[in-house]
Amino acid sequence: xxxxxxxxxxxxxxPAAWRPSTGDLNVGSYDVTAESAISCTxxxxxxxxxxxxxxxxxxxxTLGASACGSSPARSTPSETQSxxxxxxxxxxxxxxxxxxxxxxSRIRLLQIDAPALHGACFGNAARKAxxxxxxxxxxxxxxGDPDLDSTDRYGRExxxxxxxxxxxxxxxxxxxxxxxxxxxxxxxRYADELLDAAAEARxxxxxxxxxxxxxxxxxxxxxxxxxx
Numbered sequence: 001x002x003x004x005x006x007x008x009x010x011x012x013x014x015p016a017a018w019r020p021s022t023g024d025l026n027v028g029s030y031d032v033t034a035e036s037a038i039s040c041t042x043x044x045x046x047x048x049x050x051x052x053x054x055x056x057x058x059x060x061x062t063l064g065a066s067a068c069g070s071s072p073a074r075s076t077p078s079e080t081q082s083x084x085x086x087x088x089x090x091x092x093x094x095x096x097x098x099x100x101x102x103x104x105s106r107i108r109l110l111q112i113d114a115p116a117l118h119g120a121c122f123g124n125a126a127r128k129a130x131x132x133x134x135x136x137x138x139x140x141x142x143x144g145d146p147d148l149d150s151t152d153r154y155g156r157e158x159x160x161x162x163x164x165x166x167x168x169x170x171x172x173x174x175x176x177x178x179x180x181x182x183x184x185x186x187x188x189r190y191a192d193e194l195l196d197a198a199a200e201a202r203x204x205x206x207x208x209x210x211x212x213x214x215x216x217x218x219x220x221x222x223x224x225x226x227x228x
Contacts, residue, residue: 083144083160090138096126097178098156099134101142108156110145111188112169113181121212121225122177129177129207133168134161140168145188160190173197176207 088101096114099107114126134140142159144150151157161168172178173194180194202209209215214226 093131106156110158112178114178122208176201
């Protein structure tokens with residue numbers, strides 16, 4: 001995969017001291033995997049290091065940086081969706097694929113699945129990734145899919161989440177913090193893009209694909225990362 005910008009790594013054994021070069025840091029230039037980040041130190045395999053590099057990349061989206069080329073994670077909900085669309089404010093991020101709005105709605109991000117917060121490898125890191133993209137107080141756009149269920153059996157609203165023009169569901173998959181999940185094998189409007197993003201993340205060993213030795217995708221796309 002082409003890289004649009006370099007990453008500079010400090011010669012240190014302290015994972016917390018590693019930082020990417022921010023001069024050329026944009027969506028397209030981020031290609032730091034768990035392995036490449038580790039090689040910048042002295043072979044230390046640290047959760048903090050992997051999470052730091054993941055969050056550094058996701059921070060780019062929150063700043064609205066543009067990619068080297070076109071980015072399939074960016075679109076305008078009002079122009080591209082035919083499902084129900086509403087604006088909301090984030091109150092709390094429960095885990096890597098669920099959040100709550102200030103109106104009290106519980107939102108389950110549609111067509112993706114993140115590692116469980118407790119008892120799964122990368123669960124806490126996945127929550128941090130979603131919180132980075134949709135922090136409390138952030139305004140988001142919730143978009144339904146007319147071809148899929150609008151709620152799940154727990155009463156949560158199933159939605160694609162946009163922050164500005166950024167498709168948060170897709171970004172999480174692209175960076176290895178979630179995987180596609182097609183309940184009853186039903187595929188929504190972004191299914192192909194989600195599958196491509198997952199393949200890209202897995203090949204580059206981003207997020208849990210590089211950090212969790214047992215990470216694998218089931219037939220439906222759902223990820224199994226193993227024990228923490």
